Amino acid sequence: MKISIKGIGVLGGFGCGIGDLNKALITGKRSSSTMVIKTTGGDIEVPAFLANTDRLKSFVNKRDLRRIDHYIRMAILGCFLALEDADMLHANRGKMGIIIATGYGSTCNTFDLQNSVITEAAPFCSPIQFSNSVHNAAATYISILLKEVGPNLSVSHYDMSITSAFLSAYQWLQEERVESVLVGSVDEYSKILGYFWHCLYNKGNKKEGFVGKMNPEHAIIGEGANFFVLARENETASPYGFIEDVKMGNFKRRGINLPENAAFFLGADGYSECDEQYAEYIPEKALVASYSHLYGGLPVGTGFDIAIAALSNKSGTIFKSGDSSIFNSNRLNVIRHNENLGSRRICCLKLGAGGSYGWISLNQ
């Protein structure tokens, strides 16, 4: 069964919307912010790719957003952008499922909540803050705002979250449980992540025996959301192409079976010790690229790679990769200039924590 991509909604350090992502792929333009974190040892500065949710006001009225924090706003905006791109914002959507993946969850809100409980003389807990801290809060707000009553699922599987979500979406559509699925992922920058980055990756703050495995030149914290409207191919075709297959497993135990005649978009983001292992598994001469220089490092980065693969299908072009030194290998055939996609499929591959892997292949 083929699953077509009807619409895409993305936001991150590259901008807001699939058009901004397309521009960033062509120009390499993205906007990195410097975040200042106050610590007992003084202020520290951390680079991050942040997402702007101002456009959400054009979809949802201010009053309905008042209890909704930045993390959930990113998810909602991603959903509305995807529906707008699919021309389904005001249409009768039929029975639609919603699946939201996240690696970290609502970290800012959750850490603030924990902080208030730990530091107050009498532990207090804001009901609104608590309700927003649970993992399915984003999915709930989306269902409410879209008035959707179909199945609703929140998935958290660290850096395999988006692949896991796509696997469920694929299954729902195959079982004809729904007519379409709004599936995507979201993760946010938080002070805790910033402090973590400072401790482990900052050049002047190396901890022996750990930083050597990482790549501080590339590990920039990213945040954002990426959402997709999926439907069965026989119901509707799409210029973005279709999802051909979704696979997950453990490469340390069983290796990886990768699709043939594919270009590979690798989820290397400078954070994972797996970044250097891609070279062991990619077929010789296969074209590879990494685009984390546009969206940063975040557990759900593969979602942006899927969006980029869809843009490649639409334009017939494989966009040039970010800095190839991220792979630390001469064996890989990194795409240094835009190339014709030809008849290739695209495989978005992520090697993750504990030997886990996930890939999603797209074809035209």
Place this chain on the structure above:
Amino acid sequence: MTTQEKLKKLIVDTLHLEDITPEEIEDDEPLFGEKLGLDSIDAVEIVFQVEHHFGVGIKDMKEGRPAMQSINTLAAFIEARL
């Protein structure tokens, strides 16, 4: 600052009412009426914030319903227990 003024600021800030200022809330207008448009989740948040900022607990619906009619009734409830 009077208890009423403190409550208005508290409600606007903690319930994130960006489209209204504390001064625009009238002392006797219903908190859960059309103008403010607060709902049951806001009511739970107000109970929490009143206990957090004034140290006054609203124990149940029996106490809460009459106390949260307006800014004036809530202020009177708090002042009677301070």
